[in-house]
Amino acid sequence: MKSRICDLLNIEYPIFQGAMARISDASLAAAVSEAGGLGIIAGGTAPADFVRAEVRKAKELTTRPFGVNIMLLSEFADDIAKMVCEEGVKVVTTGAGAPGKYMDIWKEHGIKVIPVVPSVAIAKRMVRSGADAVIAEGTESGGHVGELTTMVLVPQVVDAVEVPVIAAGGIGDGRGIAAAFMLGAEGIQVGTRFLTAYECTVHPNYKQKVINAKDIDTVVTGRPTGHPVRIFKNKLSRQFSELETKAAPLDEYEKLGIGALAKAVVQGDMDFGSVMAGQIAAIVSKEQSCKEIITEMFLEAEALLKRDWR
């Protein structure tokens, strides 16, 4: 299933490991890149020197290309944008905003820029500003999400832009890969399935939560803030719902959210932590290496695409 994405980025399988804030570190990213996909270190809300240290660790662990994701709401986005140039990072993905102001320096440094887009209009804007490809991310994803599903977003973005489209949101096995390619995608991004990878350093309680998940176990919180976030239903998500019910002022959402991701990822607090995951968590049933995950997913997709439909 080679595509333009493999040629553009010099990777074997057209799969990106989704950047999960506080989770996608050098260990996970290097393992995915070593397995032939594109590992991605999440900048999240971390300072540039923290992310730089992860980039350097990843370089020790793999000679293959890997990326850095810049979450554009971060106060450190400008610093990380500069850091990736200094460190010779090959690929940058962006989330939660438009990276236009960084395009020139990234291009000067030969960096491939692949923004996440939640709509056709934003996809077109990103391509006009110089994006090499776009990641069309459906609302099935974990974390900060848009409104449209992967099923409707991907074909519309494919029709609207000339650059390759990577599908994200709700993809956790070979069926998801095959479906995404049938919608016109030339690559896929997977986050949730990698949460249970051996090389993923997230707290064991978080992994178990994913393994135990059922189809309806996630919910989108924080809609009134303009930054809706999909997390597992728990005591924290119920507190967020109460804020919505009583139309609380927006700073109360912020207070509730501060430190909640670290509580889940580092301390393993599944009650009051922000346990971000996609709706596909329910089909993730075991721990595996990144290599096993990737080879299994593509074997399944390739078999499906050769299937006789009679």
Ligand code: TUI
């Ligand atoms: O960024 C993500 N997912 C994330 S970021 C994150 S950390 C966070 N924590 C609390 C609040 C907010 C973030 C956790 N998960 N996905 C990519 C993504 N990008 N989803 C939606 C967008 C997006 C939205 C608007 C991309 C571009 C955009 O453009 C707006 C504009 O200004 O043009």
